[in-house]
Amino acid sequence: MKTNSFLIIASMALLIGCNNNPPQEKISYPETRKTEQADVYFGTSIADPYRWLENDTSAETTAWVEAENKVTNAYLAKIPFRDKIHKRLEAIWDYPKQTAPFKKGKWIFSEKNDGMQNQYVLYVQEGLNGTPRMLLDPNTLSDDGTIALGDISPSRDGSYLAVSINKAGSDWTEYWVYDVATGKKLDDKIEWVKFSGASWLGDGFFYSRYDAPIKGKELSNKNEYHKVYFHKLGTPQSEDKLIYENRNFPLRNYYAGVTEDERFLILSESEATNGNALYVKDLTKQGGNFMKIADGFKNEYSVVDNLGDKLLIKTNDSAPKGKLVLVDPAKPAPADWKIVIPEKPEVLQSVVICGGKLFASYMKDATDRIISFDYDGRQLSEIAFPVPGTITSFNGEKSDNTVFYGFTSFTYPMTIFTYDVAKNSSEVFYKPPIDFDASQYESKQVFYASKDGTKIPMFIVHKKGLKMNGNNPALLYGYGGFNVSMTPGFSISRLVFLENGGVYAMPNIRGGGEYGEEWHEAGTKLNKQNVFDDFIAAAEYLIKENYTSSEKLAISGGSNGGLLVGACMTQRPDLFKVCLPAVGVMDMLRFHKFTIGWAWTGDYGSSDDSTQFQYLLKYSPLHNIKQGTCYPATLITTADHDDRVVPAHSFKFAATLQEKQGCNNPVLIRIETKAGHGAGKPTAKIIDEAADMYSFVFYHLGMKPKK
Numbered sequence: 001m002k003t004n005s006f007l008i009i010a011s012m013a014l015l016i017g018c019n020n021n022p023p024q025e026k027i028s029y030p031e032t033r034k035t036e037q038a039d040v041y042f043g044t045s046i047a048d049p050y051r052w053l054e055n056d057t058s059a060e061t062t063a064w065v066e067a068e069n070k071v072t073n074a075y076l077a078k079i080p081f082r083d084k085i086h087k088r089l090e091a092i093w094d095y096p097k098q099t100a101p102f103k104k105g106k107w108i109f110s111e112k113n114d115g116m117q118n119q120y121v122l123y124v125q126e127g128l129n130g131t132p133r134m135l136l137d138p139n140t141l142s143d144d145g146t147i148a149l150g151d152i153s154p155s156r157d158g159s160y161l162a163v164s165i166n167k168a169g170s171d172w173t174e175y176w177v178y179d180v181a182t183g184k185k186l187d188d189k190i191e192w193v194k195f196s197g198a199s200w201l202g203d204g205f206f207y208s209r210y211d212a213p214i215k216g217k218e219l220s221n222k223n224e225y226h227k228v229y230f231h232k233l234g235t236p237q238s239e240d241k242l243i244y245e246n247r248n249f250p251l252r253n254y255y256a257g258v259t260e261d262e263r264f265l266i267l268s269e270s271e272a273t274n275g276n277a278l279y280v281k282d283l284t285k286q287g288g289n290f291m292k293i294a295d296g297f298k299n300e301y302s303v304v305d306n307l308g309d310k311l312l313i314k315t316n317d318s319a320p321k322g323k324l325v326l327v328d329p330a331k332p333a334p335a336d337w338k339i340v341i342p343e344k345p346e347v348l349q350s351v352v353i354c355g356g357k358l359f360a361s362y363m364k365d366a367t368d369r370i371i372s373f374d375y376d377g378r379q380l381s382e383i384a385f386p387v388p389g390t391i392t393s394f395n396g397e398k399s400d401n402t403v404f405y406g407f408t409s410f411t412y413p414m415t416i417f418t419y420d421v422a423k424n425s426s427e428v429f430y431k432p433p434i435d436f437d438a439s440q441y442e443s444k445q446v447f448y449a450s451k452d453g454t455k456i457p458m459f460i461v462h463k464k465g466l467k468m469n470g471n472n473p474a475l476l477y478g479y480g481g482f483n484v485s486m487t488p489g490f491s492i493s494r495l496v497f498l499e500n501g502g503v504y505a506m507p508n509i510r511g512g513g514e515y516g517e518e519w520h521e522a523g524t525k526l527n528k529q530n531v532f533d534d535f536i537a538a539a540e541y542l543i544k545e546n547y548t549s550s551e552k553l554a555i556s557g558g559s560n561g562g563l564l565v566g567a568c569m570t571q572r573p574d575l576f577k578v579c580l581p582a583v584g585v586m587d588m589l590r591f592h593k594f595t596i597g598w599a600w601t602g603d604y605g606s607s608d609d610s611t612q613f614q615y616l617l618k619y620s621p622l623h624n625i626k627q628g629t630c631y632p633a634t635l636i637t638t639a640d641h642d643d644r645v646v647p648a649h650s651f652k653f654a655a656t657l658q659e660k661q662g663c664n665n666p667v668l669i670r671i672e673t674k675a676g677h678g679a680g681k682p683t684a685k686i687i688d689e690a691a692d693m694y695s696f697v698f699y700h701l702g703m704k705p706k707k
Contacts, residue, residue: 105158118145169676272602566621
């Protein structure tokens with residue numbers, strides 16, 4: 001579930017129109033068949049009456065999805081300002097956007113969107129002064145915009161380009177190959193790739209894949225036996241060479257990467273979303289085998305690149321906040337490592353080599369900074385940023401004196417800069433022409449005490465001049481897991497909420513990576529309740545400080561954040577007015593039985609362990625819905641092609657919540673079609689979903705959009 005910020009999902013309009021919440025009529029939900037299904041865990045019988053909803057391709061499940069969507073659409077259609085919010089979203093979305101360019105050989109690649117295109121278009125140009133030329137427009141590949149570009153991997157000299165193609169939001173991808181100079185698509189096609197990149201060596205590339213899944217079970221079957229292959233250009237996939245597999249451990253993932261000079265092949269092995277083993281092969285030596293550099297799976301090891309015959313590795317081994325070491329593959333023992341950049345109080349996120357310098361990205365209190373060092377680890381300078389915020393990319397190679405980077409913050413739209421390494425100076429390369437006046441808003445960071453006294457940082461964003469009367473609508477967003485850090489970022493859809501007097505709050509709860517591995521581990525396995533306590537305490541802080549009240553507070557989160565919302569609304573239904581769990585992990589006893597769910601046991605634990613089973617059962621959202629309790633107005637969102645967190649989680653949670661809801665607050669589920677966990681979703685579907693979510697929030701918080 002780790003993805004970069006992708007990994008993770010986009011965040012969820014001028015005065016509050018009224019303070020009276022709408023009267024609720026009892027909704028007639030579709031009848032969901034119950035069975036006598038039950039499982040016994042260590043002597044405890046657990047009922048699972050909606051198990052049949054796990055069969056996502058059955059006719060009965062399809063009919064249930066259609067019936068639920070019909071009820072949800074009918075409810076949302078009655079919200080009088082739904083169309084107004086949708087039109088406002090379209091208006092503010094419609095401006096040119098682009099990603100930070102990156103260079104390979106003489107070619108510069110970037111992705112652009114003219115405003116309302118469903119997918120970004122890939123462009124290439126020769127040098128900084130070259131004319132951009134369209135290389136691939138995914139919008140031409142489908143009528144509904146559900147085919148998207150994923151990974152973009154050029155060969156060493158930039159003459160060839162491997163691009164991954166994502167269809168309908170699934171994690172399954174295909175790789176296509178292009179001749180960059182001519183723009184011609186080659187015949188090469190690689191299928192059934194998942195959790196992989198393309199790493200070039202000469203006239204081919206390494207990639208990772210699974211065997212083709214059972215027909216009809218592509219989106220739900222457990223992913224096992226990840227393998228690394230090498231594909232040579234101009235040959236069919238059937239002739240690809242198997243580079244590495246391990247038949248003894250079906251639940252491990254493998255990723256191959258090549259150093260910039262193509263001297264070393266690096267193999268990373270993992271069995272969860274955190275921690276890995278590291279192997280290396282010297283490609284200058286014929287017939288050489290992989291040598292183990294680091295054991296798994298307690299710590300993380302990431303090769304930055306090589307300096308001659310040695311490897312620069314970023315690791316948290318004996319350094320929870322990270323350090324950079326130089327390792328001789330012939331003598332890989334930690335005692336022989338040379339520490340280049342020692343551990344600091346801030347979290348070391350990544351290191352890039354550009355223009356003969358090391359650029360280290362650090363995080364301090366959930367905001368980014370970049371500091372340059374020489375190869376011996378002497379600190380040189382720091383890049384100045386316009387406001388506290390987030391670096392979205394930092395693109396350069398060893399010999400490049402010019403770097404492209406993207407920067408954003410809550411009230412600072414994503415802007416692209418060029419950075420001159422020699423001069424240590426930045427210039428704006430592209431600033432988006434968006435209809436947004438940042439001077440009207442303010443963002444701040446506060447620290448509050450969680451249940452156990454731990455100080456938790458939280459960002460709060462709102463219009464200037466906010467009246468602290470406890471009556472402002474507020475949206476609290478969180479994640480809290482998998483070492484993923486929540487840092488400041490600009491959201492187009494969130495503007496609708498802010499410009500109508502809303503308060504947006506984002507706490508950096510435990511389970512994330514904001515303060516290193518110790519912060520992460522404090523929110524995992526038998527410590528997972530800390531995550532929910534931190535989020536609940538954030539809500540209580542907003543109420544105590546008169547930002548809002550329980551009658552004006554909505555909470556939102558996706559994926560692991562969907563679990564967060566589900567757990568908090570079942571533990572404290574009195575605290576929130578609206579709940580928006582998106583693509584959430586709701587069944588904590590069975591999550592590891594689907595697709596890549598087994599990899600999450602490093603964070604969650606597993607019901608296969610007696611102690612962890614008891615702990616998981618205490619907070620599993622699905623298993624803690626109580627008959628007759630009045631739960632907040634809830635809009636659950638998922639998608640039919642989500643093969644990361646399978647939609648059965650949301651299906652069973654919705655069916656159970658509808659069955660046991662003790663009042664007339666609505667329990668709705670919105671099930672998107674031809675979409676997945678979030679990545680690659682077309683603009684039209686993003687806007688539709690955002691309009692529905694904010695309409696639901698506005699309606700139940702007593703807001704009326706002014707624009």
